[in-house]
Amino acid sequence: MGGHFFLPKPSNLSFYNALLQECLESSDLQTGKMLHTNILKSGFLSQIFLTNRLIQLYFKREDSHDARKLFDEMPQRDSFTWNIMIAGYVRSKDIIGARKIFDGYVWRNDISWNTIIRGYVQEGKGSIALNLFNQMIIQGLKPTHFAVSSVLRACAGLSWLKTGKLLHGLIYRFGLEGNVVVCTSLIDMYCKCRELTNACHVFNRMPERNIVSWNAILTGYSQNSLGEDCFRMFIEMLEFGLKPDHITFAVLLSSTAALANLVQGKQLHGFIVKSQFGSDVYVETALIDVYAKCGSVDNARQVFNSMTKQNTVSWSSMVIAYAQNGYGKEAISLFEELLNSGFKPDAITFVGVLMACSHSGLVDEGCRYFDIMQRVHGIEPDKTHYTSLVDLFGRAGYLKEAVELINSMPVKPDAAIWGALLGACRVHRDPELGQLAASKVFELEPQNASAHMLLCHIYSECGNWDDAAKLRAKMKNLGIKKDPGYSWIEVDNVVHRFVADDDSHPWIDEINIALKKLIEQIEHIGYVFYPSSPFNHKIEEGRESYHSEKLAIAFGLISTPTEKTIRIMKNLRVCGDCHNTIKFISQLSGREIIVRDVCRFHHFRSGKCSCGDYW
DNA sequence: TTAGGGTTAG
Numbered sequence: 001m002g003g004h005f006f007l008p009k010p011s012n013l014s015f016y017n018a019l020l021q022e023c024l025e026s027s028d029l030q031t032g033k034m035l036h037t038n039i040l041k042s043g044f045l046s047q048i049f050l051t052n053r054l055i056q057l058y059f060k061r062e063d064s065h066d067a068r069k070l071f072d073e074m075p076q077r078d079s080f081t082w083n084i085m086i087a088g089y090v091r092s093k094d095i096i097g098a099r100k101i102f103d104g105y106v107w108r109n110d111i112s113w114n115t116i117i118r119g120y121v122q123e124g125k126g127s128i129a130l131n132l133f134n135q136m137i138i139q140g141l142k143p144t145h146f147a148v149s150s151v152l153r154a155c156a157g158l159s160w161l162k163t164g165k166l167l168h169g170l171i172y173r174f175g176l177e178g179n180v181v182v183c184t185s186l187i188d189m190y191c192k193c194r195e196l197t198n199a200c201h202v203f204n205r206m207p208e209r210n211i212v213s214w215n216a217i218l219t220g221y222s223q224n225s226l227g228e229d230c231f232r233m234f235i236e237m238l239e240f241g242l243k244p245d246h247i248t249f250a251v252l253l254s255s256t257a258a259l260a261n262l263v264q265g266k267q268l269h270g271f272i273v274k275s276q277f278g279s280d281v282y283v284e285t286a287l288i289d290v291y292a293k294c295g296s297v298d299n300a301r302q303v304f305n306s307m308t309k310q311n312t313v314s315w316s317s318m319v320i321a322y323a324q325n326g327y328g329k330e331a332i333s334l335f336e337e338l339l340n341s342g343f344k345p346d347a348i349t350f351v352g353v354l355m356a357c358s359h360s361g362l363v364d365e366g367c368r369y370f371d372i373m374q375r376v377h378g379i380e381p382d383k384t385h386y387t388s389l390v391d392l393f394g395r396a397g398y399l400k401e402a403v404e405l406i407n408s409m410p411v412k413p414d415a416a417i418w419g420a421l422l423g424a425c426r427v428h429r430d431p432e433l434g435q436l437a438a439s440k441v442f443e444l445e446p447q448n449a450s451a452h453m454l455l456c457h458i459y460s461e462c463g464n465w466d467d468a469a470k471l472r473a474k475m476k477n478l479g480i481k482k483d484p485g486y487s488w489i490e491v492d493n494v495v496h497r498f499v500a501d502d503d504s505h506p507w508i509d510e511i512n513i514a515l516k517k518l519i520e521q522i523e524h525i526g527y528v529f530y531p532s533s534p535f536n537h538k539i540e541e542g543r544e545s546y547h548s549e550k551l552a553i554a555f556g557l558i559s560t561p562t563e564k565t566i567r568i569m570k571n572l573r574v575c576g577d578c579h580n581t582i583k584f585i586s587q588l589s590g591r592e593i594i595v596r597d598v599c600r601f602h603h604f605r606s607g608k609c610s611c612g613d614y615w
Numbered sequence: 616t617t618a619g620g621g622t623t624a625g
Binding site: 115152 | 618621
């Protein structure tokens, strides 16, 4: 309707109403305003429902000022007027404005309560929402699925399991136990509180399930690091005859990224391109992340370039994709582009930039970004930013500065912050400070296996076998188990998994022979076996035992064409000796080797690695 | 003849 200035003279209310409805649907404020004038002239403004529609239209165009003006000038209002005002302010993210209307409305009904409660949940003020819910019940209103789903979401956001369970008990009193919306919210609440058993219980007992409920349970598996189960459930969903939607794909991709499964990622990508969800910004952003986590930064960039609609999250994903893969300069230059693009960087974007600076050893730039984050962009640094900053200083060898930062930061340092310092102590061989950092981690997380292992490595790398052995014994006493290290490699669309001392791979003999020969060859160009711990590399009765990443790389070398990049994923950190070995292998073979371990990416080319972690 | 709802990406 936009652009058509000729309007027939409306002669009755329903005609005005129909026209206004059309304006609302197309967000056509211009025509709406003309109608407004006409309505005024014809004296129809006394018809409350027409003014209500106009108020809605103003809110839709984010003009709460004119909406308010109209509201103030109304000689008479009805319940719709008040509730439209509350909802309008909630939509404009003005919860205070919404609350003022709500408080001023004496005849609040069920919808007024639901709207304001929802508003607080959306603003992240779940406890206020729960308080209002309580008041609503005290006033004798029986909550419907609208209010109950909102407060369940509040519990999910706050991880308030106890309150969530209380609400679960209450839904029987309200007769909502069979309601699909309430059950879906319950599933989501349990999943976000890491109570998957309860979530499944609710899911299995639902009288009816739709795509939203399935998506909720898939999300639960995905966000609780149960990627395999997520896909198992997805297959089950298909067998039930449900059609996946864009949310399903976003969730599946997120699982795929966590599993670093490039084969699966590509399969999903192909499927998505052919589906109608190929230009959904959530799906595309998840796809960028899949490729980034699989070390395929070029594919990530292709997806990013092909996007028709972008937002801060998609830009941040690409910045992080570069940063994680060791392309610090590219990450920073994309970030600078973002600043000129009209999108606003947020807290996570800055984590990506700081990560990039840390990777490239750009300490001054990192400090500058940290500064402008607060001063220019008004973002208060949280623990993740301080962790990045400690990592930035620590990796660059400024251990003293890192400690000073920890002692002066306004947030209470957590295990991740001390862990970053501990990692830096390993790289720069500072056993005293390492011991201090580790003790802080142990105070906060006594069962933290990776901190124990890091300290153990620090001891052994300094030749302090005694303390290393003592720490091992302590771990055994405390029942702290290091996960078995395994590595994956994909060859011809099949994922091969290797574990040290595991002979089950059909090519294991060829792999061992190739590896032995390879090590002999790299010894000629300067490689020296340097055990990062006496437990690292065993030679028993003439049979060698190699770390899983070495097995995976040897398999990659003998089973793929010489020009092909070898990509390995590892569930733990790559040890110093393996890191060194891979450097030499990349030099000897001329192969590009990408290893993604649990902490970061290592990109080996011609005897060098991008990570800068090891000596 | 107008108002309120559950699941998604970094």
